[in-house]
Amino acid sequence: MLRRMFFLCVSLLLATAAGADSATETERDPPTLPVVVAPGQGARPPADAIVLFDGTDLSAWRHLDGRPAEWEVADGAMTVKPRSGGIVTSAEFADVQLHVEFCSPESDHDTGQGRGNSGVYLQGRYEVQVLDSYQNETYPNGQCGAVYGQHAPLVNVCRPPGQWQTYDIVFHPPAFDRGGKRLRPGVITVFHNGVLVQDNVTVEGDTTASPIKEGPGDGPLYLQDHGDLVRYRNIWIRRLPPASPAPAPGMDGE
DSSP states (O other): OHHHHHHHHHHHHHHHHHHHHHHHHHHHSOSSOOOOOOOOOTTOOOTTOEEEEOSSOOTTEEETTSOBOOOEEETTEEEOOTTSOOEEESSOBSSEEEEEEEEOOTTOOOOGGGSSOEEEEETTTEEEEEOOOTTOOOOGGGSTTOBTTTBOOSSOOOOOTTSOEEEEEEEEOOEEOTTSOEEEOEEEEEEETTEEEEEEEEEOSOOTTOSSOSOSSOBOOEEOOOSSOOEEEEEEEEEOOOOSOOOOTTOSOO
């Protein structure tokens, strides 16, 4: 009889504890449900995306000196106009998800960095390298999918020139204090052709040839003119919530 009562009490205690854990987990849930966003389908972006290029015009873009973008638009794509200069978005961004499709020229017979070279710069500061790295060797942190000069891609998944490729990028910029001191580096995740090639890597300062130097504030998306006839299409971006807060002054280990 005592043994039965003992096991009954233990069972009740375990059930109560499980209920308490469930209640605790429920209380940790956010007070509001996530916003409903219709996903994209095919080439169509998600419903909350900002379309930067839909294949028709360059009204969302300009050159760094303020000129209207001079790159050529045809057949649903824009093509770099060599020596015209890179182009930037009129809008500026911080934390984002970015989708870009690009295509290296088929007739490019150069090698290394001279083959299908361009770049996608987050905030005009941090370059994800665009290069024809299909059977084309160059230094590791200059390959297609690299955070240029800082991080080589995990793998090389380049398609042959003339075929369309995709970048899907998640970017959180660095945080700065009021005096402009960097409290936390930025981080980038890159999927190239659906394959993870940069896994939440940190960016330690702006990358080579960045038209905008690292500092506080938002920045535009920048596409580089490196003299090669690289094409782009289906470019859209989603604003994301900021990353976790930066350490409070005096809490960053200094």
